[in-house]
Amino acid sequence: MTAMIRMRNVSWMRGTRAILHEIDWEVKEGEQWAILGLNGSGKTSLLNIVTGYQYPTRGEVEVLGYRFGQASLPELRRHIGFVSSSLLDQFHDTLQTETVENVILSGTFATIGLYDAVTDHERAKAASFMEAFRLQAVRGKPYGTLSQGEKRKALIARALMANPKLLILDEPTVGLDLLAREDILSLMTQITARSCHVLYVTHYIEEIVESITHVLLLQDGRIAAAGRKEDVLTNERLSEAFRLPIRVHWEHGRPWVSLGR
Numbered sequence: 001m002t003a004m005i006r007m008r009n010v011s012w013m014r015g016t017r018a019i020l021h022e023i024d025w026e027v028k029e030g031e032q033w034a035i036l037g038l039n040g041s042g043k044t045s046l047l048n049i050v051t052g053y054q055y056p057t058r059g060e061v062e063v064l065g066y067r068f069g070q071a072s073l074p075e076l077r078r079h080i081g082f083v084s085s086s087l088l089d090q091f092h093d094t095l096q097t098e099t100v101e102n103v104i105l106s107g108t109f110a111t112i113g114l115y116d117a118v119t120d121h122e123r124a125k126a127a128s129f130m131e132a133f134r135l136q137a138v139r140g141k142p143y144g145t146l147s148q149g150e151k152r153k154a155l156i157a158r159a160l161m162a163n164p165k166l167l168i169l170d171e172p173t174v175g176l177d178l179l180a181r182e183d184i185l186s187l188m189t190q191i192t193a194r195s196c197h198v199l200y201v202t203h204y205i206e207e208i209v210e211s212i213t214h215v216l217l218l219q220d221g222r223i224a225a226a227g228r229k230e231d232v233l234t235n236e237r238l239s240e241a242f243r244l245p246i247r248v249h250w251e252h253g254r255p256w257v258s259l260g261r
């Protein structure tokens with residue numbers, strides 16, 4: 001089976017400190033991963049290595065068949081979609097006054113603006129995302145007037161315009177109400193059905209919905225556990241990683257947690 005991501009003995013040092021320590025991790029084709037860990041456990045640093053924005057101090061990295069050190073990173077990045085809250089901030093200045101359709105269409109290009117000619121096929125594709133993501137009610141509206149939940153959905157649709165093989169969702173539900181959060185989570189099934197692999201970074205265990213198959217649990221820059229979510233999300237492992245007595249309950253393939261033994 002092809003590996004989407006393969007890391008062998010990867011460490012990332014800053015001064016004498018190992019921010020990531022001897023990471024051995026493989027994401028195989030068809031697997032959908034969530035990345036969990038306390039603040040400062042190394043999640044962002046790991047994503048920076050996957051996208052080639054940081055180079056590991058030691059170890060080997062291969063993403064989508066591109067081996068770091070030999071591959072062209074700009075070419076690799078064309079196959080990776082990224083949605084994070086820092087992207088939202090960038091959009092504040094640039095595309096605030098553009099319509100939501102244009103923001104989604106801008107995902108066809110590597111640039112943030114809409115500088116190239118758009119084909120009918122791309123317009124139809126953006127329109128189908130508007131419908132699938134239930135954004136019809138905001139058709140024609142400036143991006144800046146959308147609710148936080150609508151903005152996140154538009155940004156996910158934007159990232160999908162380029163048909164990424166890997167979509168990184170870095171805490172996409174932060175600050176959303178319950179309804180908007182469930183709306184984003186329900187998109188996950190649609191996204192994974194597009195033969196797109198998701199890396200879903202979250203602080204909330206209950207966001208590891210049915211379509212997520214695997215979990216990487218980071219603790220102090222090391223892998224505390226990695227594998228099928230049923231094997232990783234156990235009372236013992238989570239209690240240790242989060243330094244709290246955690247109990248997991250499963251409902252329809254989705255874990256919920258409570259505190260206390």
Ligand SMILES: Nc1ncnc2c1ncn2[C@@H]1O[C@H](COP(=O)(O)OP(=O)(O)OP(=O)(O)O)[C@@H](O)[C@H]1O
Pocket residue numbers: 014019037038039040041042043044045046
């Ligand atoms: N460029 C850097 N130089 C020095 N230290 C760094 C650098 N980047 C990250 N760190 C440190 O590495 C550790 C891991 O940071 P990272 O941002 O990867 O954690 P995280 O799990 O994403 O945290 P959060 O959940 O708060 O976003 C932190 O202690 C952070 O201060």
